[in-house]
Amino acid sequence: MSDSKILNTAYNVTSAFVESIPKKERKKYGQFFTSQKTAEFMASLFTIDFSKPGLRLLDAGAGTGLLTTALVERLRNSGYKGEIFAVCYENDVKVLPTLAENLENLKNTLGVKYEIRIDNYLTSQNFVCADFFKKEAEEFDMIIGNPPYLKITKDAPEALAMPEVCYGAPNLYFLFWAMGINNLKDGEEMVYIIPRSWTSGAYFERFRKFLFRHCVITNIHIFGSRDKVFDGESVLQETMIIKVKKTREKPQYVKMSSSETSDFADIKYYDVDYNVIVAANQFVFLVTSQEEAEILSRVNSQSNTLESDDLRMRTGLIVDFRTREVLRDNDEDGSFPLFYSHHIRNGRVQWPAGREAEYIVTDKSGYLQENTDYLFVKRFTSKEEKRRLQCGIYLKADHSEYKYISTQNKINYIKCDTPETAYGLFVLLNSTLYDAYYRILNGSTQVNSTEINLMPVPSKDAIREMGRELIGMELTEQNCDNIVDRWIR
Numbered sequence: 001m002s003d004s005k006i007l008n009t010a011y012n013v014t015s016a017f018v019e020s021i022p023k024k025e026r027k028k029y030g031q032f033f034t035s036q037k038t039a040e041f042m043a044s045l046f047t048i049d050f051s052k053p054g055l056r057l058l059d060a061g062a063g064t065g066l067l068t069t070a071l072v073e074r075l076r077n078s079g080y081k082g083e084i085f086a087v088c089y090e091n092d093v094k095v096l097p098t099l100a101e102n103l104e105n106l107k108n109t110l111g112v113k114y115e116i117r118i119d120n121y122l123t124s125q126n127f128v129c130a131d132f133f134k135k136e137a138e139e140f141d142m143i144i145g146n147p148p149y150l151k152i153t154k155d156a157p158e159a160l161a162m163p164e165v166c167y168g169a170p171n172l173y174f175l176f177w178a179m180g181i182n183n184l185k186d187g188e189e190m191v192y193i194i195p196r197s198w199t200s201g202a203y204f205e206r207f208r209k210f211l212f213r214h215c216v217i218t219n220i221h222i223f224g225s226r227d228k229v230f231d232g233e234s235v236l237q238e239t240m241i242i243k244v245k246k247t248r249e250k251p252q253y254v255k256m257s258s259s260e261t262s263d264f265a266d267i268k269y270y271d272v273d274y275n276v277i278v279a280a281n282q283f284v285f286l287v288t289s290q291e292e293a294e295i296l297s298r299v300n301s302q303s304n305t306l307e308s309d310d311l312r313m314r315t316g317l318i319v320d321f322r323t324r325e326v327l328r329d330n331d332e333d334g335s336f337p338l339f340y341s342h343h344i345r346n347g348r349v350q351w352p353a354g355r356e357a358e359y360i361v362t363d364k365s366g367y368l369q370e371n372t373d374y375l376f377v378k379r380f381t382s383k384e385e386k387r388r389l390q391c392g393i394y395l396k397a398d399h400s401e402y403k404y405i406s407t408q409n410k411i412n413y414i415k416c417d418t419p420e421t422a423y424g425l426f427v428l429l430n431s432t433l434y435d436a437y438y439r440i441l442n443g444s445t446q447v448n449s450t451e452i453n454l455m456p457v458p459s460k461d462a463i464r465e466m467g468r469e470l471i472g473m474e475l476t477e478q479n480c481d482n483i484v485d486r487w488i489r
Contacts, residue, residue: 014064039070054083058140062088065102089121143190147176199284219243224260302456316407327357335359344392347475368404373416424467
């Protein structure tokens, strides 16, 4: 990627605008402006069809037009001689003069035609995702974007306009992405810089189904550092750059790349099998090495899930600050054990621990659960901790005097039909393999039960056999690894 005078100029104009707007105000509207190097890299990902007499470009949520500038200049520098028409949506009146300045410079230097649409990109169009209903949609040859990162209410106009891909309160970025797919010509490409959050979980399930019904992933770039992607911005979400092609013809590989920062000086490239990146359940795995690709292949070789094995993980029942009236510090008549994440120690559940509110007195059915065998898993860990999956085996025999128990909502639990099942689940989730798998799947520190339930696992019979091997052994990661290595190759 070489430096460009026109892009340099656009970047300087953008920088002046960004400095004029308070950071708090930009954050309020989900505005994070792309760095120059990032814009260049995104533009470099497009395949150019030199035979086309003209190209229509779309930048929805164009901001200052930096991405459009980078793409147009890449086209011209590559030798494309045809007509270029750029459509830029932007409804922030503060940024419009800067956008117009940058596009006018493109027009005067590179002969580009453009249109600025001062409109809400999402509500100004008809979104229909059903294949059988073909609508007349405006189509584009290339779409590039850095959409706003902003959560909206479920009854916001943008959400109501696109119910087919929404679940709960959506984030604007994937609505922009979905509408862009609507506007993309068949066989053409789209490049976006977006958060990682869409890759798994129930919240984005509808969107992923829509995405993979129409497109395939061809390229993914992962940043090692979230604070250098956007100039001068503090962005909490981990971001990525993705290129999709509007076709159902899957490539053999996804072209992966990664760098620690957005200057791309240390960029690494690697190809990963498409079916490793896009799993059968449509989760998307952001692989950063060949070792991670092998981890995914091993786990994905299993054909069962916790759900199919009737071993569903659930979240604990008690939100303690809402239920203080039923909590007790000491045992009394009618009380039952209440388990917290701090009771999970060295692979077992150790209760009581001599801390507050370890008992519950209630007859509300939603507050109690059967005293049986369980595997408990901490819902939250810190970024610095070695393991994301931290488990403890709970056996009803240890506290057989109680008919019921309860669990605080900062732990997840899996109800087990036998002690062997509890031990077997511990083997899996306490192994290096499954901890690494989950870290690739989910970049956050929260253990999501929906994601765990959909992870590929051995059959319940195999899980029991693995548990039998562990019984009587120390509950170490190494022992779990040795057992897993024999069962999952």
